[in-house]
Amino acid sequence: MYHQLSKFSGRLVSATHLQSPLFPVAPIALQRVEPPQIKYTSAQLSTVTESSACAAGPRKLVPGTNIPYPPVSESIRKQQDKFQKEDDVPVFLKGGPLDGILYRMTMALCIVGLLGVGHTIYSHAVPKQ
Template identity: 65%
Template sequence: MYYQLGRVTGRLVASTHLQTPLFPIAPVALQRLEPPSIQYNTTHFSTVTQDACATGKRRLIPGTNMPFPPLDENIRKKQELFQKDNDLPVFLKGGPFDAILYRLTMALCVLGVAGVVHAVYSHAVPKKQS
């Protein structure tokens, strides 16, 4: 038996004029297809040629034949400065200006915590009536 929505009530009611399902599905035999073979690291998928990889020191941007642009000398000096193994944390490796900024930041954090403690204390303890 098939059902449909009633026009008046909007509920499911038995249908008298539907003798076949709305969307008949006939079983179809499965088609056996071979799955496509997966190809890894082939020249078909890569735009980089083998002779472009043999450029020596110049590294290529991944997926292209273009080399990385040369670094500015200032950037190279900063990289050397920050990569030195001198037992300093990275936020102090920039020199004296970084030390000043670090100490100023820590002082402001301590003042902020003290302000929060003062605000909580002043709201928690009532003022004495004189």
Template identity: 65%
Template sequence: MYHQLGRMSGRLVAATHLQNPLFPIAPVALQRVEPPKIVYNTNQMSTVSEACPTTSRPKRLIPGTNIPFPPVSEEIKRKQELFQKDNGVPVFLKGGPFDAVLYRFTMLLCIVGLMGFAHTIYGHAVPKK
């Protein structure tokens, strides 16, 4: 038995006019259609060379706009050099002694939390007398 959507209720009802699964559709091959061509709006888009005048180094643009990225400050450049240096120190400790204190404090909180979790589980597993 075949079903269709009812016109009034929108629910699934038994189909009365379908005798076989291909009625009223004939088994015809799908027709090939050319995909639509992508048309770019060239009024709002430009290349880097159009947006920035020719300089020694072309500026990168913020994606989707014609606005160049703002210049990076010297402090940020210095910190990038510090954190990208390959000196064998993990990245979470490269900030100096304050990072080491924060790391150890975080590990202490994790251990205290695990001990509290274990105490709670033990308290629920072993009933008091």
């Protein structure tokens, strides 16, 4: 099937009549268009006023807005402290006994899967007698 440029839309469309493959339609070069200039206004780049800043220092803003992040609740702060404590326990086991059970179950399933792959490769490699 042959294609040609539509004079109406300027896009490639199916040819309405058969064209000879020896004489294809010449493509039209695209015109260069300058990219739009980015303009920054001072309203979008303004910072939080001193009255809304917390006592600990200036607060970070939600990206793209002039709104500061809300304060972190006490329960989240306790969780952060528990997971960031230096006690030589991997982070995937710091959640409690359920994390240990899930970790061991995952490792057991990985070993069973590797044994299954090994068995499959062995059964295909060694002919049956």
